[in-house]
Amino acid sequence: MTDLDVWQERARAWLASVEPEFGLRARAGLTQDEDLALGRRYMAAKHEAGFSGITIPIEFGGQGLSPLHKVLFDTLEAKAAMPIGYFGVSTAMPLPILIRYCDDKAWVRERVVAALRGEEIWCQLFSEPAAGSDLAGLRTKAEGGEQGWTINGQKLWTTFAQYSDYGILIARSDPTVPKHKGLTFFWVDMKAPGVTVRPFRLANGDIQCNEVFFDDVAVADSQRLGPIGGGFSVAMATLMIERYAASDADGFGPSIGAFVEMLRPLTINGKPALKDGRVRSVIARNHALRQGLDSIRRRAMLAMEAGMEPGPEGALNKLFSVRSRQKLSELALDLQGSAGLAYTEGAYTKADWASSWIGAPTMRQAGGADEMLLNTIAEKILGLPQDHRPDKGVPFNQIPA
Amino acid sequence: MTDLDVWQERARAWLASVEPEFGLRARAGLTQDEDLALGRRYMAAKHEAGFSGITIPIEFGGQGLSPLHKVLFDTLEAKAAMPIGYFGVSTAMPLPILIRYCDDKAWVRERVVAALRGEEIWCQLFSEPAAGSDLAGLRTKAEGGEQGWTINGQKLWTTFAQYSDYGILIARSDPTVPKHKGLTFFWVDMKAPGVTVRPFRLANGDIQCNEVFFDDVAVADSQRLGPIGGGFSVAMATLMIERYAASDADGFGPSIGAFVEMLRPLTINGKPALKDGRVRSVIARNHALRQGLDSIRRRAMLAMEAGMEPGPEGALNKLFSVRSRQKLSELALDLQGSAGLAYTEGAYTKADWASSWIGAPTMRQAGGADEMLLNTIAEKILGLPQDHRPDKGVPFNQIPA
């Protein structure tokens, strides 16, 4: 066994030991508040066990290990269905950005440890009503300068802002230059005067996204991350951090194995469903697709292990796996007939077909819409031209709304 | 029976009477030249029987009947697999354009009758190497003016130019104005000095398309059709004439019935192919699609019969039917296994799966590529914006090549 194998076995053993306390069964029937409280206890336990902040440097309270360690742990953790959703954004993007761009290292270490232990939560204030795929089109204003800033505007889609203590924020500090160039990055105190958080409900019933309003919110220049006008590249660095996040060839829906087991007792026109050519085709093709994505992921891990940069094909996972999940989930409901009509709001998407189905469109938006992923593949990997963008090079305040 | 029914019965009877002489069996094994000769005899017979030029006014040698008569006849004629391909372009677009734009009516009548009888063939000189979907990007030059014109340049994809006596041609008479505006329309004598025709072979082996070179070809101003600089609208009028052409929900490939009969003796994994859920699904879904297209066509005919304009959904036929034909043909070959490997070049596409398969991509280009049809539907029917066209409004000679 390699060191990595030993470490992975240790992680597996620890997760197994705490699964009864924190896993899927323990969470069943909890309200979101209760689940969050359980999640905070899990995060604290994980930190004590030494599996928190795997890629974060030791001097900031992390483990200082490789991205590969993180991928391995995240995969095992996802299987156990631990209550980690509330801390996903919090620990993934804001902490590395703070470490990289914030000068007060002692303060950063305090924040990192508190976030890793689930005591504090961070959110990411990026998207706006008029700036989703086109992030650089954002309108939230940051006025002022080195003497201090005032923030006004509205963010949207801010995940778990309702529980957040802090956030990282991108705002427009100069509307007279082209849209990518007038942006500046900050961290903000979500409890500061003038910050209003309004949770709203998603199509699947979840209440995890928020509108966040900034009404003359004062922010010190020491809260600025990166240079004035350099916000877009900080945001891009933030989004790049997601790249090696645990990917799931099932698109975070149920597995093909679960599909097969669901079908085993069912009939189609009086014959076993698993004998029907259409069903067999769906099983075979979706399995082949997901196996391919899995093989891509495993090769990427081998490359990382060998100290090489993994190939760009890792970008395919979300695009292909979530579409597979969407159609497979629709079919799973249809094949169950009357039993497919039942619905339990909030059921775990990896174990429940209706939940998987109704949440799939959200996954096709989160972390880059399909169309943006296709553009990225076409432009960055295949060298195809950017499509027409009439606002290119135009000062922001001269772009028609 | 309505008058129309009576007429249709008469057409059906006549076609049945000549099918032994001209139909699929009579054509089997003929070379293209022999088939063309047979086609000319068929056209003469059709003219004598009074089924030629159905929508062309009586004074020009046609029948002066409605588009509905034409649709009905064309549908019956296509079923009989008569040798009419060589005359399809010839009689569809050039003749109505001559009638509309040419002043010497006696001469036009002579040409119309000769074309309807298969004695003369016309071609349509539109596409160029750098102007396919983007027709207005053409580069063939027409220099001169009312004292006479000189044509230089190259056309491409000219169907049956190798057999043509005349052609209608669009050329650039003024490169200093935006690209749609500097075009002028002519008829040309394909036997004139300076015209060179080079047939080339298509992927399916057919030799029906040509490159046509114009090398200082003299054309009288009396051969101009429409005003100087008005060529694009004449070309658009030409293309619109195709709109009511007989459409085929099978995409001019074999029918679902033929698919079923082909499968009847076959097995999949030792079981009858027609009992396999995948095969049943393909049969059912493609039939449902094609039935929908058929219903759309029949409603359009009823609307025409009632003197109303048919709905825009008629534009869907080619897009949907040819894609259905393409995938069904692939599957037909696959399901036949070893027998699907055999291939006879030039077999009739409505009766032969390999021929249907290999010819399908050409059908997806001819008469407007899928992408252009989707643009047309999106813009003309749904009111969506035109996509970005950097050459819009730019003088032709300032557009980068």
Place this chain on the structure above:
Amino acid sequence: MSILYDEGQQAMAEETRRVLAARTDRARQLELLDRCGEWDETFWTTAVDQGWTALAVPEAFGGLGLGLIELGLVAQEAGRVVSGAPFLTYGHGAVCALLASEDEGLQSTWLPRLAKGEVKAAVAFAEESSPMQPHPSVEFRGGKLQGAKSGVAGGLAADIVVVSASAAEGPVLVLVEAGDVLERRAIRSFDNSRLFADMIFDGSPARVLVSGDAADEAALDIQAQMAVLAAHEQAGGAEAAMQAARDYALERRAFGQPIGAFQSIKHRIAELYGLVEIARANCIHAAARQGRGDFLEAAACARLSAIEAYDMATRDAVQIHGGSGVTWDGGLHLHMRRARSLAIELGNALFWEDLLAIELTGVAA
């Protein structure tokens, strides 16, 4: 032959659309999603007031004596606004079952009341994952029913239920007065206003409508007629979702232009237009073939293309709407949910593929 809607039919479609647009309330529809056992009473009283319940009932029983074409027109408009009650389709199923019966007493008791919208009906054919059964497990003996039916749409509110059952002499269709003679187990669903229930019959008294081979034939015809109505609803819903995508693509801007100028968006909407028109053409054709030898084939075509159109239209419309496609209040998920419930009710696509394949090949699966 297919048909063109005549002027009266067109006027009726327009009036239906106008009335439904005025009386539909998205907020109320969203609330219904959270409430099991409730329906949109405004929609239902509108349907009754407008005489939609009487459309396809013969004049002799107080109806208007029209048929599937007119009812289909209404269903299409109801689908467009994601109507909040399933009673029109299943009421028609009950009307068909009564008309297939030779029991004039039952006909004169129930048809006038169905025409007036005084009673709500459900049709209970499905058992577990199977939409119809050659040999239903529900038994009919000595005038009483024993057994269970699954996922009955409208089941939570129905006054009368048409049930397929097995009797000693073969298959039967029977009529049950719901009242308190049966146990209804509510299914909490993703589309609660469909009022899904499992029904348990434990000696419930029932009256025979049709028996023997005629019962099987009637059941298939009733299923096909209801499926044609559902297909109209699906086509209407698909068109509404397609139009929502079109409108959003015109209004929403990104990178300095309306997103409808990006081909990935505009071509997708054009494809949806095609699927909607193909489904609609099949629906109109099927409605016009009711009573003919090829009706089942036409119904299957309508059903299959309508399922495909609604699924694709909701998937793509939600995707084109980006984040706003997945908010609760945006309400596009009403279409997404309805696409799924209508795809399951009355038999899924595989069921109809098999029926159509039998019609086209003569070979059973």
Place this chain on the structure above:
Amino acid sequence: MSILYDEGQQAMAEETRRVLAARTDRARQLELLDRCGEWDETFWTTAVDQGWTALAVPEAFGGLGLGLIELGLVAQEAGRVVSGAPFLTYGHGAVCALLASEDEGLQSTWLPRLAKGEVKAAVAFAEESSPMQPHPSVEFRGGKLQGAKSGVAGGLAADIVVVSASAAEGPVLVLVEAGDVLERRAIRSFDNSRLFADMIFDGSPARVLVSGDAADEAALDIQAQMAVLAAHEQAGGAEAAMQAARDYALERRAFGQPIGAFQSIKHRIAELYGLVEIARANCIHAAARQGRGDFLEAAACARLSAIEAYDMATRDAVQIHGGSGVTWDGGLHLHMRRARSLAIELGNALFWEDLLAIELTGVAA
């Protein structure tokens, strides 16, 4: 676990690509389409000269002792240029069959000659529309074969043929020296350099390689190994078609810009990239699993995703090329034809879906 190609393997792939690019001639390939019974001798001599025929033959028999991974690398490059002969894949099938045999005489006669490329082999399992048979209709009695096999790739040129047959004691795999002991009926095909033939055995002498259950097992393993090689060819062909579309989209201009700037084009190419990478990942994985318990499953995944990728890539690449995609001389139809012939050879997608479904569910169709 999957594998990363090591440096030696990567160098081999690059060298193979370089050699094939230098020795492939599109005009010659197009001419072969019109000629039944001919193949690209330049490709074949290159394969022999480069030692590709020896790659997966054990060192004891004059081979290099490598395996499916290396042969797959070559197959991928051969697929990229639509190679003009089928002998590598079917030669490997014969090597596998000989290795499965316990007949050292046959092994020492044929394996060295196969390694040197002195003989060409075919594998005849298919009968009519069925790629493999539980009970072949070809019979083996008294050392002689009787019956017919269909659509044997390479059949028109093979010196030896591995045949599945039924003997008194059960299934057998036998070896036939082609010579003049069998009748070959040439199939004029859309992809003539595959050298398809129907083979009629009328008392042809044959030698047993494997018999009984071991013969069935060996046949399935041989079929899977050949399918993995075909999948590599398909993935290579799909990538080449995708790259041709990409290059054309960069070069061809319409409406004042490269057509690759239109999302309908660029997104389609991006989707193809995804399908190609997924197929390639499955191919590499399958090659690395040869000999393991999950090899059949991995082979089926590779085969299914490679068929899909090549079909989609040729369909879309041809479409993106517009008119120039459908000219004879443009040659893109070489890929279109090869996509079809490779999809049919070695069992179509339905065959592999069923095999994979059995592996995943334990339930036969």
